[in-house]
Amino acid sequence: LSNALQIVWVYPDLLSTYGDRGNMLILAHRAKQRGIPVETIEVRSDQALPTGDIYLIGGGEDGPQALAAQRLNADRGLHRAVDNRAVIFAVCAGYQLVGTSFFAKGVQCAGLELVDLYSDRGPTRAVGELAGEMDPELGLPTLTGFENHGGRTHLGPGVKPLARVTTGVGNDGVGEGVWSGSIVGTYSHGPALSRNPGLADLLLRWATGEERLADIDDQWPTRLRGERLAAVGQG
Amino acid sequence: MRCAVPPVASLGVTDKKLPLRATLAASVSRTAAALSRATGRGDGSVIGGKLGMMIDPDLLAHLADGRRIALVSGTNGKTTTTRFTAAAVGVLGEVATNSFGANMPTGHTSALARAGSTPFAVLEVDEHYLAQVIKATSPRVVALLNLSRDQLDRAKEVAMMAQLWRDALAAHPDVHVVANADDPMVVYAAAAHAAGSARGLPSGSVAVAVSGPAPEALTSTGTGALQALDEAAPADPTPSDAAAALADVDLTASDAAAPADGDPTATAAADSAGATGPVADLGAAAAGLPGAVAVAETPFGRAPIARATGGVTWFSAGQRWRDDAHVCPACGAHIEREDDGDNWWCTSCDLRRPTPDWTIDGSYVLDPAGARHQLKLQLPGKVNIGNAATALAVASRFGVAPADAAPKLAEVASVAGRYAQVQRDGRNIRLLLAKNPASWLEAFEMAEDAPTLLSINARDPDGFDTSWLFDVDFAPLRGRQVVITGDRAYDLAVRLQVNEVPFSHVRSFSEALAAVPAGPLEVIANYTAFQDIRAELDRVV
Numbered sequence: 001l002s003n004a005l006q007i008v009w010v011y012p013d014l015l016s017t018y019g020d021r022g023n024m025l026i027l028a029h030r031a032k033q034r035g036i037p038v039e040t041i042e043v044r045s046d047q048a049l050p051t052g053d054i055y056l057i058g059g060g061e062d063g064p065q066a067l068a069a070q071r072l073n074a075d076r077g078l079h080r081a082v083d084n085r086a087v088i089f090a091v092c093a094g095y096q097l098v099g100t101s102f103f104a105k106g107v108q109c110a111g112l113e114l115v116d117l118y119s120d121r122g123p124t125r126a127v128g129e130l131a132g133e134m135d136p137e138l139g140l141p142t143l144t145g146f147e148n149h150g151g152r153t154h155l156g157p158g159v160k161p162l163a164r165v166t167t168g169v170g171n172d173g174v175g176e177g178v179w180s181g182s183i184v185g186t187y188s189h190g191p192a193l194s195r196n197p198g199l200a201d202l203l204l205r206w207a208t209g210e211e212r213l214a215d216i217d218d219q220w221p222t223r224l225r226g227e228r229l230a231a232v233g234q235g
Numbered sequence: 236m237r238c239a240v241p242p243v244a245s246l247g248v249t250d251k252k253l254p255l256r257a258t259l260a261a262s263v264s265r266t267a268a269a270l271s272r273a274t275g276r277g278d279g280s281v282i283g284g285k286l287g288m289m290i291d292p293d294l295l296a297h298l299a300d301g302r303r304i305a306l307v308s309g310t311n312g313k314t315t316t317t318r319f320t321a322a323a324v325g326v327l328g329e330v331a332t333n334s335f336g337a338n339m340p341t342g343h344t345s346a347l348a349r350a351g352s353t354p355f356a357v358l359e360v361d362e363h364y365l366a367q368v369i370k371a372t373s374p375r376v377v378a379l380l381n382l383s384r385d386q387l388d389r390a391k392e393v394a395m396m397a398q399l400w401r402d403a404l405a406a407h408p409d410v411h412v413v414a415n416a417d418d419p420m421v422v423y424a425a426a427a428h429a430a431g432s433a434r435g436l437p438s439g440s441v442a443v444a445v446s447g448p449a450p451e452a453l454t455s456t457g458t459g460a461l462q463a464l465d466e467a468a469p470a471d472p473t474p475s476d477a478a479a480a481l482a483d484v485d486l487t488a489s490d491a492a493a494p495a496d497g498d499p500t501a502t503a504a505a506d507s508a509g510a511t512g513p514v515a516d517l518g519a520a521a522a523g524l525p526g527a528v529a530v531a532e533t534p535f536g537r538a539p540i541a542r543a544t545g546g547v548t549w550f551s552a553g554q555r556w557r558d559d560a561h562v563c564p565a566c567g568a569h570i571e572r573e574d575d576g577d578n579w580w581c582t583s584c585d586l587r588r589p590t591p592d593w594t595i596d597g598s599y600v601l602d603p604a605g606a607r608h609q610l611k612l613q614l615p616g617k618v619n620i621g622n623a624a625t626a627l628a629v630a631s632r633f634g635v636a637p638a639d640a641a642p643k644l645a646e647v648a649s650v651a652g653r654y655a656q657v658q659r660d661g662r663n664i665r666l667l668l669a670k671n672p673a674s675w676l677e678a679f680e681m682a683e684d685a686p687t688l689l690s691i692n693a694r695d696p697d698g699f700d701t702s703w704l705f706d707v708d709f710a711p712l713r714g715r716q717v718v719i720t721g722d723r724a725y726d727l728a729v730r731l732q733v734n735e736v737p738f739s740h741v742r743s744f745s746e747a748l749a750a751v752p753a754g755p756l757e758v759i760a761n762y763t764a765f766q767d768i769r770a771e772l773d774r775v776v
Contacts, residue, residue, distance in 0.1 A: 013561035013569070017384065017392075022705025022730070029733045046569055061392040064562055128699065146700045189702040194729045220732050224725035 004037040005207060008052035010078070011045040014068045015094050018148070020058025022191030023089065023200075027054060030200050033216040036208060049077025053207040054087040057094030059189065062104035065093040069109055072097065082114050087207045088183040091192055092149055095177065095185035103151060115180045116156030122169070125150045129232045130188055132163030132176045140198045142166075143176065144228045145188020153178075153187075162186055167232040182206050195228060197221045253297055260291035261298065261348040284341030287348055295340050298347035299356065299372035302331065305629050306368060308360040308400075309380025309421075311674045312622045313338065315614065316380060317359035318650045319626030323640035324355050324633050331356040335651050339364050340371065355633070362396055366403035369410065376632045377404070378413040378625055382420040383559045384703065385671040393420055393559045400424035409545050413628045416549040416591040417577050423564040423586060429547040548603075550628050551577055551591035552621025555680070556673030558706065593628045600624040600637065608637045613648045616681035652769040654681075659772065661753035666768065666775070670697070670761045672706040678759045679711040685755040687712055688747045689738075690721035690764035697762050701726040709734045718747045721764045744771045 009024045024040055031038045043049055045068060055078060060068065072078055081088065088098065096102035099117035102109055111118070130147040134140040143163040153171040155161060161175030162184060170176025170187055177186035184203065186192055193200040201213050229235050253261060264287030287294050305324065307317045321332040331350030333342045338359040347356060360368045362382065369377065379400065382393050397420040404412060405427060414425035554577070563570055568583030580587035592603040598620060599607045610623050623644045627637045649655035649666075657664045669678040693699050701723050709731055717738040719727050724740055731738045741747045744767070748756070760768055769775055 016558065016706075018700065019702030019705035022702065022733070025705060025733050061394060063394060063567055067562070067567055146702065148700060189700055191702050191705055194705070194726070194733075217732075220725060220728040224729050227725050 004039040005031055005054070005204075006050075006052035007038060007040045007054045007056065008050060009040065009042045010049065010055055010057045010072070010094070011068050012042050012058070013044045014064035015058040015060040017061060018059040018092060018189040019191045020056070020091060020094075023056050023058070023091065023193045026191070026193040026197075026200055027056075027204065030197070030213075030216065031204055034204075034214050036204070045071050049075050049081070051077075051084070052081065052086060054089065054203060055081055057088070057090040057097060059092030059094060061093075065097065065102070066104040066107075066109050068093075069097055069102075069111060072112055073110065078112060078114065082181075082183065085182055087203050088114070089193075089203055090183070090185040092147075092187055092189065095187060096151055096153065098178075098183060098185055099153065115178055115183055115185065116159050117153055117178055117185075119151040119153045121150055122152040122172075126169035126187070128168055129228065130165070130168035130170060130176065131229060131232050131234055132165045132167075132170060134163045134199075135160055135179065138162075138179065138202060140196070140202060141225075142229060142234060143186070143188065143199070144195045144225055144232075145186065145190045145192050147187040148189065149187055166234060194221065195225055254291075256291045257294055257297040260287040260289075260294045263287055263290060264294070264345055264348040282345075283348060284337075284343065284345030287344050288341060293371075295344045295347070295368075295371045298344060302347075302353060302356045303633060304356045304358065304372050304374040305376040305378065305633070306358050306360045306365070306372065306374045307378045307380070307625075307629070308362050308365045309378075309415075310362060310383045310385050310671065311677070312380050312618060312625075313359045315619060315650045315653065316378065316622040316625050317357055318647055319623050319644050320378070320629045321357040322643040322647055323626050323630035323635055324357055325643060326630070326635050326639050327633060328355055329353040331358075333358055340368060343368060343372070357629075362400070365400060366406070369403055369407050373407075374410060376411045376413060376629050378629050379415060379421045379425055380622075380625065381415055381418045381554065381673070382424075383556050383671060383673040384706070385698070394562070394564045397421070397424045397564045401427060404428050407545075411545040411632055412547045413625060413632070414547055414549055415554070415625075416551050416589045417554040417579075419560040419570050419579060419581075419586065419588075420564055422549075422589060425547050426586065426589075428545060429549075429589065547589075548593065548628050548632070549589045549591045550593040550621075550625055552595055552624055553577060553617060555618075555676045558672070593624050595620050595624050600627055600641075602627070602631070602637050606637070608641050610641055611645045613645065614650070614654050616677060618677040618680070649775075652765070652772075652775050655769075655772075655775045657772045657775050660748050662748055662751065662756045663754065664756045664758055664772070666765065666772075667757065667759045668762070668765045669759050670765075672703055675707040675759070682711075682757040682759065683755055684715060685757050686716040686718070686751040687757045687759065688718045688720065688744075688751070689727060690719070690744075690758070690760040690768060691724060691727045692722040692761060692764040692767070693726075694722065694763045697764075704730040705733075709736045712736050716751060718750050720744065720747055721760070721767075744768050 007024055007027055012021065028038045028040050041050060041052060090098050096119040097111055098114040099111045099119055100113050101111050102119040103121050127148045130145045132143045134143055147168055147170065155171065155175065155178055159178055159180050161171060162177030162179050165174055165176045177184065197218055204213060226235060264283035291297065305320055307313050307320060317332060318334060321330045324330050331347050331353040333346035337345065338361040343358050346358065382396050384393060401424045404410065404425065412425045412428045415421045557572065560570055563581040563584060563586055565586045566581065566584040568581055570579055571582050572579045578588050594601045598610050600610060600623065601607055610620060612619055612623060626644065627640055630640050631637060652666055653668045655666050667678045667681060669675040691701065693701050704726055713736050717731070717736060718741055719738050720741050720743065728738065728740060739750060741750055758768055
């Protein structure tokens with residue numbers, strides 16, 4: 001299976017609160033539709049991270065998030081993955097983890113320092129539909145998702161948000177998520193890739209080096225996107 | 236649809252023993268409930284309690300006074316277990332119960348007011364309200380079924396829920412707890428209660444709380460996280476103008492969605508305020524309690540540990556969904572599980588599966604004495620054998636022999652429409668409610684190999700985040716005709732496509748009926764989708 005695209009789901013035992021398995025299933029499904037062989041690897045937090053092509057980090061509760069940060073910092077596998085230019089897609093608590101610090105149970109915790117960003121506590125909990133215009137450089141249609149987080153995320157200089165918020169809060173009410181090299185972070189659940197097949201394909205293109213991927217049957221994701229964007233007046 | 240409540244004719248009816256204000260409140264409550272049913276707006280299980288509590292905020296406590304009460308709480312199975320328990324306790328005498336799934340204090344108030352004076356009550360309690368309802372009703376027994384993810388956008392984190400339960404029980408050490416030995420979250424919640432009893436975890440409370448190398452980030456106080464969760468909570472959910480509400484009541488909004496008789500985010504605020512309460516309350520209460528009160532350092536902060544006198548009865552009913560209990564709620568280490576069995580243990584601290592007193596074996600329930608009781612339930616699935624075992628365990632605390640209760644459980648054919656079988660246009664329709672990943676796994680175990688309609692909404696009582704659809708493996712439906720509908724059918728469509736389950740999409744229940752051949756049709760729906768379909772079938776119960 002050495003030729004297969006290796007999708008590594010990081011710590012589903014700790015970070016899988018918001019249907020995060022979905023992002024792995026969707027990437028695998030979309031790759032298989034293009035005839036790309038795929039291997040999915042679920043790595044528990046007491047196992048070492050293997051090498052892979054795409055790493056997925058999901059959402060989680062405060063305690064598990066803090067535990068995941070400690071173990072990932074001890075493991076260093078994600079740090080090596082970034083050095084090897086692997087693709088990383090991080091959601092919610094996982095997104096906060098890739099920065100320098102975050103808050104869990106009221107305590108500031110050290111992040112993985114993979115991207116220059118940090119998270120602190122916001123004045124309100126952000127819960128509801130999230131939408132935004134994607135960074136034009138990515139050439140993707142409007143981001144749609146569902147957010148549920150108490151933190152706010154602040155990007156360092158030279159780090160770009162994934163999207164400009166039109167509905168919801170995202171990082172800080174203005175920007176949402178991050179992209180930096182082959183790392184994408186977002187507060188979107190849905191799961192994110194169910195509502196944003198273009199983003200899923202971008203991750204697959206980065207991981208495979210393909211310029212473009214064959215079209216596949218996207219009637220249901222398209223209808224879902226249309227319905228969710230219409231629900232926030234952006235149909 | 237708005238409906239003005241006319242002058243209350245039944246105000247003259249008095250309930251003995253109740254204070255005058257409570258009498259008025261109970262009477263208004265019953266009348267409004269009757270109106271709700273008569274106008275076809277709902278079961279009347281919420282609106283009556285809402286009005287009554289505006290007149291007498293302590294109405295629930297007043298109505299509970301003098302009854303022997305059991306509470307049933309958990310993420311899944313509480314409506315059915317409540318129904319079974321009420322049937323079992325009914326062997327002894329009349330039982331008041333909230334049989335329509337209205338499981339917040341307004342629903343309890345309504346149910347007790349409607350029942351009049353009864354020696355017993357068995358109440359289903361929303362897990363977020365358990366502390367409040369224990370305080371108001373002083374139950375003899377509390378049954379804790381399970382805790383798993385539910386309503387992702389606003390439900391409390393699972394581990395935090397377990398902690399709140401634990402705190403709630405600590406404040407009431409004389410309550411007897413019937414708890415699921417198979418769910419680490421439930422065991423954590425109940426373990427301290429077992430401390431004073433012979434069974435369960437000897438000295439479990441303190442040992443569990445203080446031992447084990449808790450990760451440093453976890454040793455901080457839980458207050459920050461509680462606040463974080465409660466940030467969005469409105470300040471005061473109580474309507475201030477009862478008179479205006481009486482004159483112009485929107486029955487549809489509150490009543491059709493029975494369990495949402497309050498704003499769950501609002502309760503978070505109440506819970507948060509209460510989170511620091513037990514320490515002080517317990518100190519004050521301790522003087523009158525047998526046994527010492529200690530305060531233990533737990534990974535979640537300083538928690539009051541009362542020496543429980545009520546004790547715990549552990550039951551084992553099997554647990555299919557395990558993805559919310561990989562991490563020990565006491566110390567944060569890994570929970571290990573036996574490959575082909577129910578046993579589990581924390582790899583670091585003392586939290587482990589207690590030896591169950593009640594177990595099941597096929598269709599048999601084994602009681603603590605080892606006697607086997609065969610159940611011939613009409614309700615399908617292993618999960619309902621487990622619910623029945625729990626009911627027998629609770630009823631036995633009231634003195635009901637399992638052999639006397641078992642035939643009563645066999646009479647239960649459906650529960651608020653759940654499992655109901657209805658004939659319509661040549662289709663034999665069975666209704667299954669599945670509202671979160673754990674209950675979907677159970678529904679698939681119960682469903683026959685037949686055409687299946689799936690309906691998904693994401694309205695207020697359902698939770699707005701549909702991500703959980705990807706936590707459910709729909710593969711068991713491959714090879715069956717699958718029809719999907721509901722407000723959020725497109726979310727489900729994407730899920731099924733990725734799951735390689737062929738399906739067709741329809742816009743209504745009647746279209747769905749037309750899409751399947753005559754014969755059996757399994758309907759699996761989440762909360763409001765289920766209620767919509769139930770309404771189409773004339774509110775089948």
